[in-house]
Amino acid sequence: MGDYYLTEKETERAVLVALSPQKQSEEKTQEYLDELEFLASTLGIETSKTFVQKLDKPDIRSFVGKGKLEEIHTYVVDREINIVIFDDDLTPSQLRNLERDLEVKIYDRSLLILDIFLKRAKTAQAKTQVELARYQYLMPRLTRMWTHLERQRGGTGTRGGAGEKEIETDRRMIRDQIAVLKKKLEKIDKQGETRRKSREGVVRVALVGYTNVGKSTIMKMLCKEEEIYAKDELFATVDSTVRKVVINTVPFLLSDTVGFIRKLPHNLIESFKSTLEEVREADILLHVVDISHPSFEEQMTVVNDTLTELGAGDKEMIVVYNKIDQLGSPEEGGFDFSSGIDTTSTSKTNIFISAVKKQNVAEFRRMLFEKVKKHHLQIYPNYLAPDYY
Known part of the structure; x- marks a missing residue:
């Protein structure tokens, strides 16, 4: 019998590259790189090193300057790196030049x-x-x-x-x-x-939010279904999921949609517009926010801008500030729920919960019930909807 070898698929190793404008803090640059690393790991790509260049706009030929490109090339050759990932979109000519110069597979965001x-x-x-x-x-x-x-x-x-x-x-x-x-x-x-x-004749509610903020966990909690996939990873939900939910005899349809993210590819938004009809046709939006994230306000802006692009920016909304269990009390230096939150909008209501620890969930269900009941009575004026108990 001849010799044989068992081989496993080799883990792909990458370096990450980002530009940092002069006015951008090191902390913000690192946060963006952490997100890029999370994206890479989602594809099973291991990050070996990050390269950052202080530059207000990309080099027209190679995204980074000549000196930085040489530094990346030396590292890639020495460490046998097979992928270089950039935290911005590359033009076709930049992509061609980078592949020719670095001689490895190039990814942009x-x-x-x-x-x-x-x-x-x-x-x-x-x-x-x-x-x-x-x-x-x-x-x-x-x-x-x-x-x-x-x-x-x-x-x-x-x-x-x-x-x-x-x-x-x-x-x-x-x-x-x-x-x-x-x-x-x-x-x-x-x-x-x-x-x-x-589905006409039924109130529709859609979960929206930045990726990995807990939308699927909240859907699982409201539906009481174990088979709904909820995990700490980016884009756990790509296919929209619709379930019927009943609170106090009042039914509604709840849909979970794909998470939004900074610099979401335009082609993807265009292609997913039909799936995101669930958002456009919803009566109520549940905008889930990971309040424990240091940049939750920036993530909210990304979501709100995407909703506006989809034509759903003025929908009635409950802003669900999730993961409060990961914050300390104001006395301990944690987040003060009474400050920093927009309470002026008449179409938005705020609620603070922990879906995992079930904190304030009863109040959240009561709030959702009241809003769903209002829409349900517009469809069925003679319906004897019970009060929440």
């Missing part, structure tokens, strides 16, 4: 997020939406390392005419695939529209 969505998507609709967004993003950025559209393709790509022919072949393939996916998505969207119409 959008491509990283698109690959995570592709990994997370379960339903035919979500898979089609992500594939379409990814092809549209890759189309102008095809290089020798991205031929055959596989992240796993090894080596440093082919050289010369053969590589150019492969790129042209892939471009034609992408154009054909985009056309096929658009038709498929139109068909799926029509089916989804029919399903949504069948």
Whole structure:
């Protein structure tokens, strides 16, 4: 018998690269890099080192300056790094130049997020939406390392005419695939529209928020269903989930939607607009906020801006400040719930809870019940809705 070896898939190792404008604090830059590292680890990529350059705008040729690029190249060669990830989107020419200079696979932020969505998507609709967004993003950025559209393709790509022919072949393939996916998505969207119409006559509530703030945990808590997936990871929910919930005999439909994130790829928002119809057609939005996060206010701004882009910025909303169990009392230097929160908006109501520790959950359910009941009575004026008890 001949010798044989058992081989495991080698862990991909990467370095992260970010620009830090002069006015941006080191803490904020580090926070952005931590998020980028979390994104990379979600794809199973191990971060080896981070590189930061103080620069107000990217270098037009290579994103970072010549000296920083040489520093990255030396590290990549010495440590046998196979991926370099940038915390911003690269232009097609920057991508080509960086791959030629560094001779490794280059990721920018959008491509990283698109690959995570592709990994997370379960339903035919979500898979089609992500594939379409990814092809549209890759189309102008095809290089020798991205031929055959596989992240796993090894080596440093082919050289010369053969590589150019492969790129042209892939471009034609992408154009054909985009056309096929658009038709498929139109068909799926029509089916989804029919399903949504069948839900008319029922109050609809949608969970929204930054990624990894606890939306799925809150959905699980309200639905009392064990099979709803809730885990401490980015984009745990890509497919929208809809469940019927009843509080005090008053029914409503609750949907969990994909988490938003800073610099969410525009192509992805466009492709996911049909899934996000759940948000646009909701009567009430539950905007879940991780109040323990140091930049929760910035995350809220990202969510509110995305809602406005989707045409849902003026919806009636309960702002659910989650994870209060991770904060100390004001006397201990924790967050003072009476300050720093917008209480002037008539369309927004605030509640502070811990979904995991069940803190203030009864009050949250009562508040949600009152809002749902109000909408339910607009649909069924003669319904004898009970008071909350």
